[in-house]
Amino acid sequence: MEKSMRFALVNDIRCEASPGMIAFCPGCSRPMTARCGMQRVWHWAHRGNRNCDPWWEPETPWHRGWKDKFPAGWQEVIQRDEAGEKHIADVKTEYGLVIEFQHSHLPAQEMAAREVFHRNMVWVVDGMRLKRDRSRFLQGRRLFRLIPRTSIFITPSPEACFPIAWAKCTAPVFFDFEGVAATSEPSGPNPSMLWCLLPERVEGHAIVAALPASAFINAARKRAEIFPGQAILGIVATRFRYERALEASGWAYAPPPRRRRPFRRSRRMRDT
Ligand SMILES: [Zn+2]
Numbered sequence: 091m092e093k094s095m096r097f098a099l100v101n102d103i104r105c106e107a108s109p110g111m112i113a114f115c116p117g118c119s120r121p122m123t124a125r126c127g128m129q130r131v132w133h134w135a136h137r138g139n140r141n142c143d144p145w146w147e148p149e150t151p152w153h154r155g156w157k158d159k160f161p162a163g164w165q166e167v168i169q170r171d172e173a174g175e176k177h178i179a180d181v182k183t184e185y186g187l188v189i190e191f192q193h194s195h196l197p198a199q200e201m202a203a204r205e206v207f208h209r210n211m212v213w214v215v216d217g218m219r220l221k222r223d224r225s226r227f228l229q230g231r232r233l234f235r236l237i238p239r240t241s242i243f244i245t246p247s248p249e250a251c252f253p254i255a256w257a258k259c260t261a262p263v264f265f266d267f268e269g270v271a272a273t274s275e276p277s278g279p280n281p282s283m284l285w286c287l288l289p290e291r292v293e294g295h296a297i298v299a300a301l302p303a304s305a306f307i308n309a310a311r312k313r314a315e316i317f318p319g320q321a322i323l324g325i326v327a328t329r330f331r332y333e334r335a336l337e338a339s340g341w342a343y344a345p346p347p348r349r350r351r352p353f354r355r356s357r358r359m360r361d362t
Pocket of ligand 1: 115116117118119120136142
C-alpha cells in the first residue's frame with residue numbers, strides 16, 4: 091500500500107492536500123501529489139509509489155482522528171538521529187514526547203528499532219483492528235487484579251490479553267479498544283478508555299493502568315510523561331509487601347470489616 095502523509099511543503103509551508111496541488115515531501119524533498127478521493131482521507135502521496143520513510147504506515151481515519159487531537163505543528167515531525175537517520179514521528183509534543191499511532195501489525199525488530207530511535211515515546215495501538223484482539227482482551231481482563239483505590243491492575247500473564255508482540259515492548263503501550271469500559275459498566279456515562287501496558291515488571295507481574303482517552307490527551311498536552319511511571323511501580327511494590335505482611339500475620343486477604351448501617355425506619359414506616 092502506498093504511503094501517505096497529511097502535510098507536505100508548498101513554498102516551504104506545511105500544507106494539507108487539496109485537489110490539483112503539488113508539494114514536496116518534508117522528509118526526502120521529492121515531489122508529492124495530492125490525493126483527494128472519496129475512499130480515503132485526503133493526503134499527499136510520493137510520486138511513483140516511492141517511500142522515504144520505511145516506517146511510515148498508510149494513514150487511516152483512526153490515525154487522523156488521533157493526530158487531530160494535537161496541534162498541527164506537533165503532527166508528522168521529522169526526527170533525525172546523530173547518524174543522520176530520518177524518520178517521521180506521528181506526533182511529537184513540545185515536551186519531547188513522541189506518540190506513535192499503530193494500526194497495522196509491526197515486526198518485533200522494527201518495533202525495537204523505533205523505540206531506540208525515538209527514546210521518549212509511547213505507542214497507541216488500534217485494538218479494534220482484529221476482532222479477536224478485543225475479545226481476547228475482554229477474556230484476559232478477568233484475570234486482572236486491581237490495586238485498591240487506584241485504576242492500576244496487575245497480571246502475571248499480559249500475553250493472555252494483549253497481542254504477544256506488544257507484551258515485550260520497552261515503551262508504554264496504550265491499547266485503544268474504543269468503548270470497552272462501556273460494555274462492563276452499565277451505570278453512568280463511560281468515557282472511552284485506554285488500557286496502558288507498562289514495560290516494567292514488578293515481581294514478575296505486568297502492570298496495566300486504565301485511563302480515559304481525554305486524560306491521555308490532556309497529559310500529553312501538558313507533560314513529557316503520560317503516567318508517573320516510577321510512582322506506579324512504587325505503588326505496586328508497596329502493595330506486594332503489604333499483602334505479604336498480611337499473609338504472615340494470618341490475616342491473608344481478609345476484607346476489611348463492614349460497618350453496619352444503623353437500622354432506620356423509612357419515613358413511610360414511621361408515618362403508619
Ligand atoms: Zn519523502
